[in-house]
Amino acid sequence: DAGVTQSPTHLIKTRGQQVTLRCSPKSGHDTVSWYQQALGQGPQFIFQYYEEEERQRGNFPDRFSGHQFPNYSSELNVNALLLGDSALYLCASSPSSPGELFFGEGSRLTVL
Amino acid sequence: GQSLEQPSEVTAVEGAIVQINCTYQTSGFYGLSWYQQHDGGAPTFLSYNALDGLEETGRFSSFLSRSDSYGYLLLQELQMKDSASYFCAVRFEGAGSYQLTFGKGTKLSVIP
Numbered sequence: 692d693a694g695v696t697q698s699p700t701h702l703i704k705t706r707g708q709q710v711t712l713r714c715s716p717k718s719g720h721d722t723v724s725w726y727q728q729a730l731g732q733g734p735q736f737i738f739q740y741y742e743e744e745e746r747q748r749g750n751f752p753d754r755f756s757g758h759q760f761p762n763y764s765s766e767l768n769v770n771a772l773l774l775g776d777s778a779l780y781l782c783a784s785s786p787s788s789p790g791e792l793f794f795g796e797g798s799r800l801t802v803l
Numbered sequence: 804g805q806s807l808e809q810p811s812e813v814t815a816v817e818g819a820i821v822q823i824n825c826t827y828q829t830s831g832f833y834g835l836s837w838y839q840q841h842d843g844g845a846p847t848f849l850s851y852n853a854l855d856g857l858e859e860t861g862r863f864s865s866f867l868s869r870s871d872s873y874g875y876l877l878l879q880e881l882q883m884k885d886s887a888s889y890f891c892a893v894r895f896e897g898a899g900s901y902q903l904t905f906g907k908g909t910k911l912s913v914i915p
Contacts (some may be wrong), residue, residue: 695845718859733905734846734891747902781845791836791848792903 693718695795697782701800704772709720716784721767722746724792725757726781734781740765743755756779778800805829807906809819809891814912825878825891833894835867835874836903841887849876849889852895858913886913 694711696715704710716723726734736749738743740759779799783792807827815821834853838846852867864877887907
């Protein structure tokens with residue numbers, strides 16, 4: 692049983708560019724959350740998707756957007772990249788009932 | 804808003820016991836979770852406390868006091884592989900969804 696998978700694992704962009712990160716949830720999970728983790732910090736909640744809709748959003752600007760597909764996979768898009776967007780982006784899935792989060796290994800984004 | 808406080812670093816000797824404390828301030832508190840993250844790895848779930856008291860899972864135990872807004876993670880019989888960052892995370896319910904707010908993490912170093 693595959694866990695949460697994310698792609699790409701590493702990527703480098705320049706300021707002003709756009710990036711798309713992808714996530715496949717653990718089998719049987721229908722809820723996907725995205726987190727940003729800066730170096731030496733805890734993960735910060737970006738947003739959560741359920742039934743293809745954004746269910747809750749953290750304190751992130753509109754440059755951060757997402758999508759969930761009918762197969763529950765998800766994308767995170769970041770437009771007009773800033774140097775401060777450099778971080779590890781973590782995807783986490785969970786079943787619709789309350790429970791623990793299962794995290795992927797993350798996509799490490801470097802903005803130059 | 805929500806805030807969590809935990810020590811930034813802890814060092815302990817192999818075979819010993821270590822306690823990592825977490826205090827929180829939040830509205831609509833639902834429960835306290837603990838996650839472990841090795842350098843370069845994904846956060847992995849350790850425990851969840853919704854009610855006051857102690858939860859034990861093998862060498863790890865977690866405690867919650869809702870009246871004191873306080874919890875701790877207890878690691879016994881420390882092993883070198885326990886060297887990692889440990890995050891407490893508060894779960895609160897809002898707008899019908901579930902979001903985890905993470906602390907900044909405690910870096911545990913286990914020494915021989």
